[in-house]
Amino acid sequence: MATDGHGGLIQPRKVPNPVRESQSHRELHRELLFSHSRGILPRHRAELPRVLESRRLRQLREELQGPPSDLEQQLRKCHQRLEEAAAGPDPGPRPExxxxxxSLRKMKLAEPGAWQT
Structure with missing residues (x-):
């Protein structure tokens, strides 16, 4: 029996961390190290390049997803209608x-002692 100097005990292995082993985490870490070494930090960039990059990324995502489904089209139409209704002026004069x-509600809120008996 050969011992490795540990009395024949099996040494435990370190438990793998799934976050650190993921490909996206490694890519993000590599990008952060690269940008830090070059002095380009995301928060210190001007607003215009950040906005342009976010638009470009959004367009790339939309192109990769392909044409929108019928459900997505209907949801976008409903969303646009809701935005137009919220942003639009009042449809007409309110009934008397x-x-x-x-006005009665405002009076009750303005003078709480006047309504108590």
């Missing part, structure tokens, strides 16, 4: 009973 109700 709504105006009176709003």
């Amino acid at each position: 009973f709504l105006l009176v109700r709003d």
